[in-house]
Amino acid sequence: MWILFAFGSAFFAGITAVLAKCGIKDVDSDAATAVRTVVVLVFSWVMVFVSGSEIGPISAKTWTFLILSGLATGASWLCYFKALQLGDVNKVAPIDKSSTVLTMLLAFILLGEPLGVYKVISMVLIAIGTYLMLNIQKSTTEVKGYKWLVLAVMSAVFASLTAILGKVGIEGIDSTLGTAIRTVVVLIMAWMIVFVTGKKNTLKHIDRHSMLFLILSGISTGASWLCYYRALKTGQAGVVVPIDKLSIIVTIAFSYIVLKEKLSAKSWLGLILITAGTLLLLV
Template sequence: MWVIYAFLSAFFAGIMSILAKIGINHVDSNLATAIRTCIVALLSWAIVFLVHSHNLLSTISWHSMWFLILSGIATGASWLCYFKALQIGDVNKVVPVDKSSVLLTMILSLIFLGESLSFLKIIAMILIGLGTYFMIERKKNTQQATTNHWFFYASLSAIFASLTAILSKIGIENVESTLGTAIRTLVILVISWGIVIVQKKHTHLKTITPRNWLFLVLSGLATGFSWLCYYKALQSGPASIVVPIDKLSIVVTVIFSTAILHETMQKKAMIGLIFLVGGTLLLLV
């Protein structure tokens, strides 16, 4: 079942990137992140109370709680960087860099979680690495080079996302997955709104258009469903496989970014996508 949950997580995450890209148009990225986190928090805690998981709060050890909090901090940092990159760069460029976190996650899972390393897994890592490299399009002229800040933020997003997976795997081991997701979301909520208030970006709330509100709410719902599926899969399955499957959301993102946002993909990037998907599917063999 964890494989099914991992694929569902990838699907919702792919949709989320497109909805978020539309929703953060002319909206401060940190404020947009804070708004989306509210939606995720409401959704996750509603499900917690619906399935009565809140009764298990007292059973969570301090060890698990600390790792859930740390994973929430890492997620918050990853989100802030990701949506900043998404705001100033093309989805087709930002997402592959963010998804490169899969390589670091696989390496960290071998070191800290003791997960096995097989010949097929090594080949898969090579394919995923090559695929990511091919999908990253470099700007050549000087005028476009000034917009390359998206690469810096996307890279930071990937690093924090890798830490999130490892910390979450440890923290959620003996915790009901829905409750663990809800706890982490509260941490992200505090971080995101804390940054917004310090920067006084909350004053921009009244300038957000109804269209932006709609897509921010929809992207928040998509994120919530993606998270619930992701951490359910992560609780039962190995991080070195669950994370790569989740990163297949890039396929959904590319399809929708081409159809809806009319972003183009070069032949080299298309080859990279094939390598990336092939390497990920090889992990399931």
């Protein structure tokens, strides 16, 4: 059963990017991220009460790393959705998923987790596959230039830090409760960005179509987390995490169906290598 939840996590994580792309098409990405985070926050705390998680004393160390993890998540989201606004989903998503490689490297350096032969080969395949899928536009305009690439890379870096910081912070607390607390931090950060940058007036310009897709994106993120932590509760983390990363296949499929974004032959090869590298982690 836990394997089904793991694939459920990958499915919902995969459609999140496409739904978000539809929602932020004509909306400021920072404002959209703030609105979307409200939905994720509600979903996260519903998870806490539905799962019956006990809210007990939390140590200073746990608070520190949960807050840092939340800040890293917020930074990752802000970069990711801005990148989605400027670039194609099928180019931004692979870079974001390359955070798997960064996470494994940081886990080796900071947490002392071993790097076996399969992990190293997997990292190489994912890295090469990501490079092949980039297909960077040579235009000098803002939309088709390199800004989306820089933001996507920053998103991956912050996503990796999220995983490392979250792993340390969630050791002494129920994972569902830890996720809900982290979401509060993300919410505060996202709304602070909106007000500090003077973008609060852009909120009233969000039309019903964009709001619908932002809400659906937030719900899909919450559903992904629900499945993800349910799978982790009864399954092996070393299997659940790689399956979750297969969400890139769902993302590419939906970007083709919904957004009509097509892959070149080189990009298809890159996707195959990323998928092979991810599946190799299951060995």
